[in-house]
Amino acid sequence: xxxxxxxxxxxxxxxxxxxxxxxxxxxxxxxxxxxxxxxxxxxxxxxxxxxxxxxxxxxxxxxxxxxxxxxxxxxxxxxxxxxxxxxxxxxxxxxxxxxxxxxxxxxxxxxxxxxxxxxxxxxxxxxxxxxxxxxxxxxxxxxxxxxxxxxxxxxxxxxxxxxxxxxxxxxxxxxxxxxxxxxxxxxxxxxxxxxxxxxxxxxxxxxxxxxxxxxxxxxxxxxxxxxxxxxxxxxxxxxxxxxxxxxxxxxxxxxxxxxxxxxxxxxxxxxxxxxxxxxxxxxxxxxxxxxxxxxxxxxxxxxxxxxxxxxxxxxxxxxxxxxxxxxxxxxxxxxxxxxxxxxxxxxxxxxxxxxxx
Amino acid sequence: xxxxxxxxxxxxxxxxxxxxxxxxxxxxxxxxxxxxxxxxxxxxxxxxxxxxxxxxxxxxxxxxxxxxxxxxxxxxxxxxxxxxxxxxxxxxxxxxxxxxxxxxxxxxxxxxxxxxxxxxxxxxxxxxxxxxxxxxxxxxxxxxxxxxxxxxxxxxxxxxxxxxxxxxxxxxxxxxxxxxxxxxxxxxxxxxxxxxxxxxxxxxxxx
Numbered sequence: 001x002x003x004x005x006x007x008x009x010x011x012x013x014x015x016x017x018x019x020x021x022x023x024x025x026x027x028x029x030x031x032x033x034x035x036x037x038x039x040x041x042x043x044x045x046x047x048x049x050x051x052x053x054x055x056x057x058x059x060x061x062x063x064x065x066x067x068x069x070x071x072x073x074x075x076x077x078x079x080x081x082x083x084x085x086x087x088x089x090x091x092x093x094x095x096x097x098x099x100x101x102x103x104x105x106x107x108x109x110x111x112x113x114x115x116x117x118x119x120x121x122x123x124x125x126x127x128x129x130x131x132x133x134x135x136x137x138x139x140x141x142x143x144x145x146x147x148x149x150x151x152x153x154x155x156x157x158x159x160x161x162x163x164x165x166x167x168x169x170x171x172x173x174x175x176x177x178x179x180x181x182x183x184x185x186x187x188x189x190x191x192x193x194x195x196x197x198x199x200x201x202x203x204x205x206x207x208x209x210x211x212x213x214x215x216x217x218x219x220x221x222x223x224x225x226x227x228x229x230x231x232x233x234x235x236x237x238x239x240x241x242x243x244x245x246x247x248x249x250x251x252x253x254x255x256x257x258x259x260x261x262x263x264x265x266x267x268x269x270x271x272x273x274x275x276x277x278x279x280x281x282x283x284x285x286x287x288x289x290x291x292x293x294x295x296x297x298x299x300x301x302x303x304x305x306x307x308x309x310x311x312x313x314x315x316x317x318x319x320x321x322x323x324x325x326x327x328x329x330x331x332x333x334x335x336x337x338x339x340x341x342x343x344x345x346x347x348x349x350x351x352x353x354x355x356x357x
Numbered sequence: 358x359x360x361x362x363x364x365x366x367x368x369x370x371x372x373x374x375x376x377x378x379x380x381x382x383x384x385x386x387x388x389x390x391x392x393x394x395x396x397x398x399x400x401x402x403x404x405x406x407x408x409x410x411x412x413x414x415x416x417x418x419x420x421x422x423x424x425x426x427x428x429x430x431x432x433x434x435x436x437x438x439x440x441x442x443x444x445x446x447x448x449x450x451x452x453x454x455x456x457x458x459x460x461x462x463x464x465x466x467x468x469x470x471x472x473x474x475x476x477x478x479x480x481x482x483x484x485x486x487x488x489x490x491x492x493x494x495x496x497x498x499x500x501x502x503x504x505x506x507x508x509x510x511x512x513x514x515x516x517x518x519x520x521x522x523x524x525x526x527x528x529x530x531x532x533x534x535x536x537x538x539x540x541x542x543x544x545x546x547x548x549x550x551x552x553x554x555x556x557x558x559x560x561x562x563x564x
Contacts, residue, residue, distance in 0.1 A: 013396060015455070016383050017440060020381050020382060020383045020386055021382075021383065026465075055539075069476060101381070101382045101383055102381050102382065103380055103382050104378050104379065104380065104381075105381050105382075108378065108379055111378075112379060115375070115545075115549075118542075118545060118549070119549060120494065122546065122549055122550075122553075122555075172543075172544040172547055172548060173544075175547060175548075175551065175559075176543070176547050178558070178559050179556060179558035179559060180397065180558075182558035182559055182560075183558055192526070199407070202400060202403035202404040202406065202407035202408075203399070203400055203403045204408045205406070205410065206403045206406055206407070207559070208453055210559075211558070211559050214559075214560055227410075227413070228414060228417075228460060230410075231410060231411075231414055232407035232408070232410045232411050233411075236462065236466060237466065237467070238466040238467075238468075238469035238470055239462075239465070239466065239469075241469055242465075242469050246425070246428070250425055252425060264473060265469075267473060267476045267477060267480060268469065268472060268473055268476050271476040271479060271480050272476075274483075275479075285536075285540040285543070285544070287533045287536050287537060289482055290536070292480065293480075294484075295480045295483065295484040296480050296483075296561065301540045302536060303536040303537070303540040303543065304536075304539030304540055304542065304543040306540075306543065307540075307543025307544065307547045308543065310558045314558065318555055319550070319555065322550055322555060322556075323546075325546060326534075326539075326542045326543060326546045329542045329545075329546070330538060330539060330542050333538060334538075
């Protein structure tokens with residue numbers, strides 16, 4: 001004979017916030033007999049229905065459920081039943097709720113505020129730079145060496161190898177690498193130096209080719225551009241590393257650039273280049289690969305230096321202005337982090353404000 | 358016009374994707390899906406260009422008998438061979454295509470990865486020579502971490518593993534987070550500069 005089981009209580013139904021609609025979120029207070037039941041059954045009906053439909057179940061100890069099969073703008077009511085040996089012990093009806101699609105994600109307001117603030121800072125410093133106000137930019141050794149690297153290759157009569165990373169074009173590091181490639185290619189266009197740009201992805205290949213071609217055109221030397229400068233190799237990670245190693249050992253480039261996103265192959269390529277006697281400049285935002293590049297290369301652009309490189313090399317005031325915005329952005333972020341840390345000592349946890357949903 | 362059109366497309370698509378991030382409505386999600394499908398279509402076109410480049414490059418090397426030309430024959434034979442095997446016999450899990458992939462390509466990739474151990478030893482030898490203060494610090498901290506993470510470490514000193522853990526969790530993590538903070542802002546700035554047309558190096562730079 002079954003003892004009576006107390007059902008769950010306080011059933012609440014609400015539209016799931018910040019979604020595309022069709023979902024109602026349910027929550028309830030667990031049955032006081034939660035430890036001895038098998039689980040909970042969720043039942044639903046519209047306000048015009050007379051019968052309940054079982055739409056799902058959960059294990060015991062769970063006090064929420066998302067009903068993903070509802071029609072927008074239709075009112076629903078729910079019951080949650082405790083299950084014990086196949087028998088259901090019904091709760092009271094929930095409130096009525098209807099789902100609808102939201103037009104603004106309130107959980108991302110913090111991101112919006114950050115983007116707007118940063119864009120305004122960017123606009124301010126770009127305007128400041130346009131007005132002719134000199135902005136101090138510290139010397140970045142790795143970038144100051146680019147001119148030397150191109151000159152060295154020209155003197156030796158050997159090519160320059162530029163590896164734009166192994167990330168596809170959707171990696172910001174790859175986009176930054178393409179910007180640097182444009183600046184490097186413009187310097188190369190002024191000398192009679194060969195360039196080799198191996199690519200892992202078809203899209204980066206087409207982008208790199210256009211970037212190099214445009215750089216030669218902008219320097220007024222389109223006839224110096226050769227289709228063979230930019231090459232497609234393979235999508236296989238270590239196949240690509242093997243092919244780049246082969247190029248380094250066969251063609252003995254005077255200078256190697258490894259700039260972009262890299263994974264485990266970083267040291268394989270950089271160490272081979274080092275053994276081949278090439279002058280090497282690397283740059284990546286991958287903190288795990290930075291030590292390998294620091295070890296095996298002559299200069300390494302660390303993290304943000306990768307993103308500053310294009311502005312530094314081109315010396316365009318507008319781009320230099322954007323670097324100032326980056327620096328002040330970091331300062332604000334650091335102040336916020338310090339402030340929130342200090343407030344946490346007063347038991348004020350403001351970290352949820354920074355969380356992105 | 359040649360400059361303005363790519364800049365306009367970049368600006369419009371960049372703004373659309375930023376706005377889409379803040380709108381969970383189905384219309385917004387469907388628009389993003391359509392754009393992602395365009396990207397896949399563009400990638401297919403880019404792949405045709407990339408394979409054309411590969412064939413032209415290696416074909417030229419074979420034709421001119423340039424250094425290492427036999428490797429170019431292997432490259433082209435591998436590419437066309439695998440394509441033919443896949444087209445004729447399919448790419449099902451037990452097909453010839455999959456067997457070649459698993460028994461030839463995967464071990465070759467594994468072999469390259471295994472070489473990393475050798476490269477690490479050679480790079481470590483070079484960087485651990487205590488020629489400067491930085492190199493000495495690197496050598497000492499690497500020694501502590503390596504010994505501390507081995508079972509042998511606790512016999513050297515009971516606190517050795519805890520000290521190695523502290524090096525990884527505090528100074529190492531603090532440096533990594535510092536770099537990551539800079540990367541995050543650099544990344545946002547790069548994206549905004551390209552969307553707003555401030556950064557034009559990808560178009561040749563000058564006006």
